[in-house]
Amino acid sequence: MPVCLTNALRFSLVALLCAATLLGCSRIDLAYRNLDTLVPWSLGDYLDMNREQKNWLDQRLQAHLAWHCTTQLPGYLDWLDRMRAMVAEDQVTDQALQQRTAEAREAIARVTEAITPSAVELLRGMDDQQVEEMRQAFADDIRERQRTYVDTPLAKQISKRAERMEKRIKPWLGELNAAQRLRVQTWSQALGDQNRQWIANRAHWQQQLLLAMQQGVTPSFEPRVAQLLQHKESLWTQDYRKAFNNTELQARGLLVDLIKDSTPAQRQFLQERLSKVRTSFSELKCLKG
Template sequence: MSRWLKCLAVVLTLSLALGACSRVGLAYRNLDVIIPWTLSDYLDMNGEQKGWFNERLKEHLSWHCTTQLPGYLDWLDRLQAMVETNQVTDAALQTRTREAKQAIAQTAREITPSAIELLQGLNDKQVAEMNDAFAKDQRKRQHDYLKPSLDQQIKERGERMEKRLNDWLGPLSPTQQQRVVAWSNALGDQNTQWIANRAHWQKQFSAAVAQRQSPEFPQRIETLLVNRESLWTADYRKAYANTEAQARSLFVDLMAESTPTQRERLLKKIEGVRKDFNDLKCLKAAQQS
């Protein structure tokens, strides 16, 4: 999933890594963020591939900025209105989440042909390096998120969430802090399903790339990039549904307990995201045309 687009869902649920997208404009200008996964983390591209890749990304970036960003501004308007009118409900959050997912899928569909073309041009050495990078990624995540005891996983997850919330809402009250602890407990061993599903996806991706010259390859990659949910494990499907429900419940409860100062801070943060969008030259050009 695109890192900066994920930022939109993050603003909504406050359940993902906000630190990586505190400045949307800065992230948006990093060209490799509009693809469903960060290729630079897994591929060592040669000069010709990098040149082609960057030119194609510029085209996608222009398309995205001129055709998609105006809709995100409207989305932020709806999010802001929810906070201003104190209408942060589970139903409203489900709607905002559905809209964000649709936006992510639309971008994934747009860039998939370029991803297919690039992957088809990889040599065997690059594919082997990609697979090694996947294995390294799995080992690191297992070490960081599964090696600690379950109690420690729950504790660290709560601490990460409180840190993100402090950025968006300011210091939490004792009641809000306890709600975050309850949220983290409710997710239980979610890390296990998350990492297992990630490895499952990477394994399927590697298998597809191994057959990158086959007639079925484009369709397989489109499924892997655009319809990822269809390939989830049964355990992760359940865990993800619970994760989304728990995130919405947490946000609803935190906003119900929020102070005027916290809501004002949140609105300013949303306004900051809007300003980052509006400051993009490509969006200004689209609005003037």
């Protein structure tokens, strides 16, 4: 199903790098080489593909991965160099992070645009049973996320969110000091009840895709799918738009303050981790080839 095709490729090909400073992937090279097998498993969460669809998807994924490695990864290496320079020159500022975020968003847009034709073609080949399976899978997805992230007291949501963030940061800065741990707590509190807006917006997007499927393959089908994949922010709910803007603002503030409160040893640790990420990508065989 294209939502997973988009999410898996977009996240794994782009955010795997662009969000690496928070996600802590220790074997990026291994993950990248195995995306062609990981993505179909992710697709299986939403769509029971037949053999013909699986074979077709495998060929498309190989082509997308080859394109991505040869044309996109070199730019990511430059992006990492700019990240390392920010840390080395003590220039981790809100303005600099906004620029890096804009660059990452542009990279994501390029990948999404490249894979949209494959997503459209996959959608066109779905039969009524597969569309119904997708509907049920979407409903299960929202129900599970609601149970995990919303149907708990807000204080617990805030606490759990802070715990998750500390785990993401630790591989990049090491053990946090008292000031940094407190800053993570205030960051989590500032996000408030954002889980509710995030899940509601996710459900809204899924319903928009299902509506496009219900209307059938018409002349408006391809541009509608392209909008859903490439310009999904145009379909955001007003509540989520506000929550998203606040999330980005709070995330930049958190990163700026974590670096400001970091020790020389932590900054050195971060530089070494960024260098390892860069080396992992630069040594990929597809890039050298």
